[in-house]
Amino acid sequence: xxxxxxxxxxxxxxxxxxxxxxxxxxxxxxxNLNKCIGCRACWMFCPEATIHVIDGKVExxxxxxxxxxxxxxxxPVKAILMEGEDQ
Amino acid sequence: MLNDTSLxxxxxxxxxxxxxxAMRMLSMALGKDVxxxxxxxxxxxxxxxAPKNAYGYASLNIAFAAxxxxxxxxxxxxxxxxxxVTVVVWAxxxxxxxxxxxxxxxxxxxxxxxxxxxxxxxxxxxTGGHRSGSTPHGALTPTTPEGKxxxxxxxxxxxxxHNIPYVATxxxxxxxxxxxxxxEAKTIRGFKYVHVLTPDPYGWLFDPSRTxxxxxxxxxxxxxxxxxxxDGRIEVSPESLHCLKKETRRPLKDFLSIxxxxxxxxxxxxxxxxxxxxxxxxxxxxxxxx
Ligand SMILES: Cc1ncc(C[n+]2csc(CCOP(=O)(O)OP(=O)(O)O)c2C)c(N)n1
Ligand code: SF4
Ligand code: SF4
Ligand code: SF4
Numbered sequence: 001x002x003x004x005x006x007x008x009x010x011x012x013x014x015x016x017x018x019x020x021x022x023x024x025x026x027x028x029x030x031x032n033l034n035k036c037i038g039c040r041a042c043w044m045f046c047p048e049a050t051i052h053v054i055d056g057k058v059e060x061x062x063x064x065x066x067x068x069x070x071x072x073x074x075x076p077v078k079a080i081l082m083e084g085e086d087q
Numbered sequence: 088m089l090n091d092t093s094l095x096x097x098x099x100x101x102x103x104x105x106x107x108x109a110m111r112m113l114s115m116a117l118g119k120d121v122x123x124x125x126x127x128x129x130x131x132x133x134x135x136x137a138p139k140n141a142y143g144y145a146s147l148n149i150a151f152a153a154x155x156x157x158x159x160x161x162x163x164x165x166x167x168x169x170x171x172v173t174v175v176v177w178a179x180x181x182x183x184x185x186x187x188x189x190x191x192x193x194x195x196x197x198x199x200x201x202x203x204x205x206x207x208x209x210x211x212x213x214t215g216g217h218r219s220g221s222t223p224h225g226a227l228t229p230t231t232p233e234g235k236x237x238x239x240x241x242x243x244x245x246x247x248x249h250n251i252p253y254v255a256t257x258x259x260x261x262x263x264x265x266x267x268x269x270x271e272a273k274t275i276r277g278f279k280y281v282h283v284l285t286p287d288p289y290g291w292l293f294d295p296s297r298t299x300x301x302x303x304x305x306x307x308x309x310x311x312x313x314x315x316x317x318d319g320r321i322e323v324s325p326e327s328l329h330c331l332k333k334e335t336r337r338p339l340k341d342f343l344s345i346x347x348x349x350x351x352x353x354x355x356x357x358x359x360x361x362x363x364x365x366x367x368x369x370x371x372x373x374x375x376x377x
Contacts, residue, residue, distance in 0.1 A: 013143045017135025018099030025102075044262050045299045047107035049096045053088075064096035068103035069296030082296075 025067030042071035103295025105285035128179035260302025292347025
């Protein structure tokens with residue numbers, strides 16, 4: 001039976017469901033590609049899925065990276081440094 | 088490359104969230120064709136705001152005790168339609184060890200064919216971090232301001248006593264062990280229980296950059312055992328084998344001192360915790376041969 005106010009709370013998968021979370025960040029991970037050995041530990045542990053390994057190169061999606069610093073902490077060769085956001 | 092599409096960037100979770108890490112590892116283990124039943128907790132909220140959802144899997148959000156019954160119906164419905172979909176209940180430690188326990192126990196007893204995954208951050212984090220049955224002795228929470236008195240409920244053992252085909256423990260600090268166990272669970276028919284430790288920066292009071300580190304320390308100090316129970320016996324994971332002998336365990340203080348929630352624990356409290364760990368490993372040793 002069709003209800004007058006029937007509403008199905010259905011959502012679809014998509015980036016940014018919690019907003020542009022990169023704005024939460026006050027420190028940002030900066031990858032030194034000369035040091036990086038491509039082990040993907042940072043990718044494995046990133047809670048935001050904002051580390052991308054493209055052609056063996058680590059890239060951070062700053063639109064959504066929250067700056068938690070886990071990637072820098074798990075990197076075995078310290079190729080990621082957390083730098084303060086300006087302003 | 089492993090599949091990590093279960094989590095879309097820009098979730099509502101706090102920075103450094105261990106449950107998000109576990110969610111990504113879930114799809115590294117299971118790939119596609121998974122349906123989630125998410126029991127109330129942080130994971131209900133981290134999915135974000137409609138019309139979007141941060142989870143890449145079909146997810147049914149549901150009240151605590153309703154999770155296992157809903158999953159029981161869901162796997163049957165998929166089977167009837169000849170669809171090969173893995174049904175996973177995703178629940179916090181409060182939802183598992185306290186509020187939703189009765190229906191979890193019922194579904195285990197009926198040997199329903201789904202995976203029950205408990206993400207254990209050792210408190211009711213979504214509603215402010217108050218103590219749950221899974222909070223350890225000595226830990227400060229808003230409802231135990233002097234430290235909880237009494238040990239963590241041993242849910243993995245309680246599930247073993249249900250005589251289900253598969254019980255495993257894991258930690259987000261050891262992804263390969265966790266992923267292997269979830270993969271193995273998928274191959275088994277009947278009720279599978281996987282309990283993953285997810286150290287929470289905001290409840291355990293450590294810097295969010297250290298989530299993975301604390302998850303490793305929990306295992307290295309033998310506070311959290313990594314094992315699986317299958318065919319009537321326990322198999323300890325290589326990461327935890329050093330725990331079988333007391334002499335080779337890393338000092339517990341390495342795990343406690345890095346967290347603010349243990350700042351009021353005294354020597355007696357530490358001894359109590361150490362005794363709990365001794366007994367935990369004695370129990371595991373006894374079940375190794377059985
Ligand atoms: C029956 C019932 N009681 C209380 C609540 C409020 N509530 C929602 S989430 C939550 C905390 C859940 O904690 P836990 O299962 O440990 O998961 P976490 O938030 O830590 O991931 C509570 C108490 C509820 N939704 N339903
Ligand atoms: S700082 Fe945190 S969110 Fe940002 S890329 Fe590193 S691990 Fe991911
Ligand atoms: S953890 Fe470090 S070395 Fe490994 S891929 Fe990431 S940046 Fe490179
Ligand atoms: S309280 Fe903990 S588990 Fe909950 S969203 Fe925040 S970091 Fe994740």
